[in-house]
Amino acid sequence: MDRNSWLFWPDSVALSVLTLLILAMLFLYAARKPMHGVIHSLCNLVTQSTRFISRWLFLSAESLRLRNQAVLLAHSQESAASMVDREFERVSNIIRKDMQEFPALQRKLKEDVTRIEDDYRKCGEVPPPPPEWVDALESVSQIKSGGDIPRKLLEDINKSIQKIHDKTVAEFRRSYEERHKILKGIQPSWRSAEKLIDEMDKKMVTLNTNAKQIDGHMAKFEGIRAKDSKTEHALNVSAFVQLAISSLVMVIALGGAFINYKLIALPMSEMVGASDYITDNLRTSDVAALVIILMEASMGLFLLESLRITQLFPKIASMDDRMRRRLMLASLIFLVILAAIESSLALMRDMLVADKAALMHDLASSAPPATQGWMSNIPMAGQMVMGFVLPFALAFVAIPLESVVHSLRTVLGVLLVQGMRGLGFVLRFTGVVFRRLAKVLESSYDIFIVIPLMVERWVVAMRGEPLVKAQAKSGRAS
Amino acid sequence: MKKSLPVLIILFAAFLLSACGDSRKHTQAVYMLVDTSGTYTKQINKAARVINYLLATLNPGDSLAVAKVETRSFTEKDIIDKVTFDRRPSEATQQKRAFKSRIEAFTRGVHGSAYTDITGGLIQAAEYLNETRAGKKTIVIFSDMQEELGKGTVRDFPIKLNGIRIVALNVSKLGTDNADPRLYIDRLAHWKARVLKAGATSWEVVNDLDNNMEAILDPRR
Incomplete structure (x- = not known):
């Protein structure tokens, strides 16, 4: 086929191209309104479709999110409830065990305390005071008249007093020794009581820790029940x-x-x-x-x-x-x-x-194989x-498998929701672009037929000027 | 659901049966022809090395036969030993040991033949290989490929080697080949044309047994 067959005048290419351009321009000018309509309709179609699909995606993503949230919260609620249950069970076990031990513990503590009290009371027993005749002795010593009789009497009394004093001091020492012994005997009871109190304290600490854990789980549980976004x-x-x-x-x-x-x-x-x-x-x-x-x-x-x-x-x-x-x-x-x-x-x-x-x-090889040792x-x-x-x-492997099964649903759900939202956003953006694109395409179309359009504007202006003048005149007359 | 369960079971069984079909197609069979004519008997130790290589490489379920090329080779009597290895690896190992000792016995007492009937050996090999119904069939010819037929031996007719791979090993040059290499080249070209015309899947020549032994069973090399 000849390359120049599309030319009106194969000898003058420029003239042929110019004629073709003018004809095309005229055709495009004639088809301006329908073409604008087509561009507008197509862009509108794309805009509406993308907006519709985007809206559907957003709505679906939201319903999916709600469903995921419901499933996640239900599952988490169940798991939190079971954890609280387990903690309560643990606490009840501790309490049951301790309560079982408590009467024995109390009895032991009471016995210890009674023993300590008895011993303490024993410690309070003091030896008898020195005899009261010491006062009488003082009176005898104040007799003024001298003589052998009072001196001998006093010497005898002195001897007796010395004897009694020694005896009293010995008694006192023995009494203190006994009291010391009693106090020494209190020590194990005291330690035992201290140990029992320590044990009780430790148990109380464990209970306290468990209570704190329960508090934590309960807070989580409450968050799940309240469906707050932070918990989700x-x-x-x-x-x-x-x-x-x-x-x-x-x-x-x-x-x-x-x-x-x-x-x-x-x-x-x-x-x-x-x-x-x-x-x-x-x-x-x-x-x-x-x-x-x-x-x-x-x-x-x-x-x-x-x-x-x-x-x-x-x-x-x-x-x-x-x-x-x-x-x-x-x-x-x-x-x-x-x-x-x-x-x-x-x-x-x-x-x-x-x-x-x-x-x-x-x-x-034909050589015999080397013998191998115990290694x-x-x-x-x-x-x-x-x-x-x-x-x-x-x-x-069942443990991580369970974890994967449970968490995969949530993760996939979140990813799906995000994917749908992302796609929805892209479609919405595409819709906006196409709405603007209609104008751009219409203007671009008009660039090709700019000369006929200028002529049209000129003709309209020519026609419109006398008309405007006449209208102005009639307006002034009235 | 109750009705569909038996149907499902039948379908599953059918699938399994179809899947477990013919396991022979995964096996391979090798038939090795060893030229024992004239001075080529001196190469018998090389042939034994090749057989050992084959024994080491073949898997349970595979088949191996070793036959000598004599004056007239289209006979079972020329088969030195043949075996289809057991499916159990331990049993296959024992069979390989026994095979090796029989080959050793043969190499010790081999004596040269007057003529070389390669075509007869090929027909015999094809017959054996087709019987094994293996998925991959190979004829290994350990010879100088110089066929010499005795009086009354008729071999000038078309043979059938469909689906069989032919590997010529250690094709040594004769004295005349050294004088005129075209004889050697023509000899190989003649055999190549003949086996391919007979339906062989490929024709390969392996002369470097020290470095290229793997090419006997692996056509990709």
């Missing part, structure tokens, strides 16, 4: 933190599961065959190893459920205690059996690896221990 925000943050921590623990557990898998995948091929495949790339032995690991995790889950450490299955939580204990026992037995199987598989793995290594050595048994023992321990370690 705190709960959301807590869910994010919980998810992060639980995910980290889950990743670590996955690492353990991978090691576990590596430990038993090879020996499982001895049981189910190494050349059997379930799909093109999935060996039966690999799947069997995976199934064993998943069974261990399930048994661990049931064990923790029946111990009421986790509460993923309401049916297990609501079982009566006898049934629950049976389930716990069954899970534990299965877990031990699986751990024993895994341990023996680890042993078999070691044997297989050693056998293959020996074969490789045989194939590579070669260490990896085997290590593998066996790992094979036995890992299933139990894997059992605890």
Whole structure:
């Protein structure tokens, strides 16, 4: 096809282009109103649609937020209630235990106090005072008339007094000694009483701590009941933190599961065959190893459920205690059996690896293999221990799993709400842009047909001037 | 729900059955032809090394056969030993040990043949490999690829090697090849054209057994 076939006059390109431009301009001028209408309608359509969708998104996000809030608060309320319950149970246990001990404690304390009082009373007993005839002696000593008789009398009296004095002092000393002994005897009772009081004090401190914890939980509980935004925000943050921590623990557990898998995948091929495949790339032995690991995790889950450490299955939580204990026992037995199987598989793995290594050595050289000492048994023992321990370690994955399950809903809900709000905002913004864009497009369209528009304005002005003048004249006349 | 449960169980069982279909397609079978003609018997230790490599590399469920190329090789009598390894790794290891000792016994008492019937060996190998129904089939030819047929031996007819990979090992140069290398090149080109025409999936030559042994079983190398 000829490149210049669109030209009116192929010899004069400029003239052809100019003619084409004029024709286009005329066509566009003629189509101005419908085109403006189309632009306006299209932009309006986009604006209305985006506004409608944005509004729907905002409303949906709000209802989703309310629903999330309801679920979060209900769940948190339940968990706070159970925590308060547990604290109360703990406090009641302490009180019950202490109250049981209290009569004995009180009796002991009373006995101690009575003993102390008795001893104290005994301490108050003083020896008899010196005889009153001392006063008489003083009177005799004041007799003025001298002589042998009063002197002898006085000497006798002096002797007697000396004797009595010595006796009284000895009695006094003995009495004090006894009192000291009694006071010494009070000491153990005093210490015992002090110890009892200390014990009571400690118990009171524990009770006080528990009461404070209950206060904290109750404050949280009240916040949840009041549905205040601060509590909701705190709960959301807590869910994010919980998810992060639980995910980290889950990743670590996955690492353990991978090691576990590596430990038993090879020996499982001895049981189910190494050349059997379930799909093109999935060996039966690999799947069997995976199934064993998943069974261990399930048994661990049931064990923790029946111990009421986790509460993923309401049916297990609501079982009566006898049934629950049976389930716990069954899970534990299965877990031990699986751990024993895994341990023996680890042993078999070691044997297989050693056998293959020996074969490789045989194939590579004719020299006899070097004898290995007792140290070669260490990896085997290590593998066996790992094979036995890992299933139990894997059992605890139920705790972070529960955390992930509970917090993931909140986190996903929050992210979804934020995503919907973000999308709603983008759509609203797009609507605003399109509303303004209509004007821009109309003006841009008018730029292409600026010459006809100028002509139109000029013609209108020409027509309008006499008309205006006539109107002005008629106005003045009237 | 009660009605749909059996249907679901049947569907699940059907899925499992279909999934567990033919496990043989994941296995591989190798048939090794060892040239015992004339002076090539001196290379038998190299062949034993290749067999040891195959024994070390093949997995439980795989098949291996070693046969000698003689005056007329289209016969089971030329098969030195063949085995399909057990699905259990421990049993497979024992089989490999037994296989190795039989090959060692053979290498000790090998004696050269007058002619070299490679085509007969290929037909015999294809027959064995097709019987194994393995997913990956390989014929390893340990020979100088110089075919010499005795009187009365007819091999000039089209053969079928569909789905089989052919690997020529240690294709040594003859005295005449040294004088005129075109003979060697033409010989390899002739065999390549012949096996590909017979339906073989590929034709490979591996001469560097010290560094390129992996190429025997791994076509990507």
